[in-house]
Amino acid sequence: MKKYAIDFRLVRExxxxxxxxxxxCRLIRQYDSCCSTRNDLRSASNSITTLKNIHEFAEMRKAYGEALVTHAVLMYTRSCHSKQSRRSNVGATKDFTSRHKACHARVVDLRDKVIAHFGDPIFFSGRDWVKERPTYIVTDDHEGLAFCSIRSIYNLDIVADLTEVISRSLETITKIIEEKDAALCVQIEERISDLRLKNAIESSPFQPEKFYHSAEAVRSYWENTSGSIHTSGYNLPNRADPDE
Incomplete structure (x- = not known):
């Protein structure tokens, strides 16, 4: 029974x-970066979906709303805004319309000036997120300093913005992954007889048992073929024994 896996990041290196x-190697890096970006976007999408599901429940909204929207903002901007040295720019936002670009600008402003850093937001959704004032109270009974603060759990405008940009980015990155997958498979088929590639493959085993540390995740890895590099037709060499 044939059952082995290859770490293509090691092959590239x-x-x-x-x-x-x-x-x-450029194709491997691009495919790697695209899949990583899609994972971030899916994580952001899951948070927004959960947020919408709990919106009508006040206690759950109060308990989890801020964390969910913060996570969505950070995962989205990590995938589509942050400068990255180890992950290629994959073009997830290349199909944005002017409306998507405006939504993106508001989300980035919130991330840069409110959530991740302290600054002066440009847009109202950011300016209204946190209000703080040092005050001095004087009454007939007492006087003294008091710090006033209002923090948004989230607002529906930013949820709508996130929904727009995450959805379009996911559509785009999924198409790009399909293109990179096909191109990489062609390259593998054309080069598989090259001894240098064979040697790189043989010395680059992937061990899901060590990667996942979960029997369920390992089983899911072996059973899942969606989005993988399909190599069964290319007569790839067996991986080296990891314990040798």
């Missing part, structure tokens, strides 16, 4: 200094 494998 072993071949990226080989000049005639530059395009091959």
């Amino acid at each position: 072993k071949l990226e200094k080989v000049t005639d494998f530059a395009d091959f």
